[in-house]
Amino acid sequence: MANLKEIRNRITSIKSTMQITSAMKMVSAAKLKKAQDAITAMRPYSSKLTELLQNLSATLDSDSGSTYSKQREVSKVLLVVITSNRGLCGGFNSSVTKEVTKTITEKYAGKKVELFAIGKKGAATLSKTQKVVSTRNDIYDDLTFDNVAAIAEKLMELYIDGTYDKIELVYNQFKNAATQLTQVEQFLPIKPIEGGNVSAVNSDYIFEPSKEEIVLALIPKSLKTQLYKAMRDSFASEHGARMTAMHKATDNAKELRDDLLLKYNKARQAAITNEILEIVGGAEALKN
Structure with a gap:
């Protein structure tokens, strides 16, 4: 049995x-509230903008379609990996890196895949096995729409000039403080409406200047909003995961502390009992 000093330490x-x-749990809880409010308020706008763009795009002739929506043979893919700069958030970062590895080996087997890493943790892990062509770790210092829009513009340029045939986002979508859903979301080319269902957005409206010009103006804004929403989702998920991880760590520490206190009290009681026995034994020896 360890001595009392070791247990006390x-x-x-x-x-x-x-x-x-x-303390980390309380800090993350405070940051989570703000991040959760931001992503909750943004989702309806982002969803409606995407729906409007898809409906308008579907009514256009293929010849008048945007270069952002034209499908081409996929030979080179860019995965935008969104993780955090800091750890101590459970499986938040590892779930993204595992999904990236799975996507490369299963979905894009035989294709040339490169990574654009946003967040130090994802870049550090994936650079050991994959080609990371660019990183952006400073974005979390000032997570604003304008800063994220600059990254989206760079991605759009890489797609337009033919550097990549397809660009996808890999990130954690925020569900609640304890649950994050890892997503692989197509960024470019713009994904067509599934099933070909188009709402009647084109029948009762007059478009000015024209439907084509409106679509071309909406596409860059929609893509910037999509990336910003993914960043906001990841940011809220990070704080939710860290709050949950620190809560569990605190509970585990309490359990370990209670076990050690019990062990300490038993060892202390045994030491006192031994001292009493030694005193009684010495007293009996003196009598004899």
């Missing part, structure tokens, strides 16, 4: 760890 160390994990 372990208890002190665990109490310090509990203070850290508890």
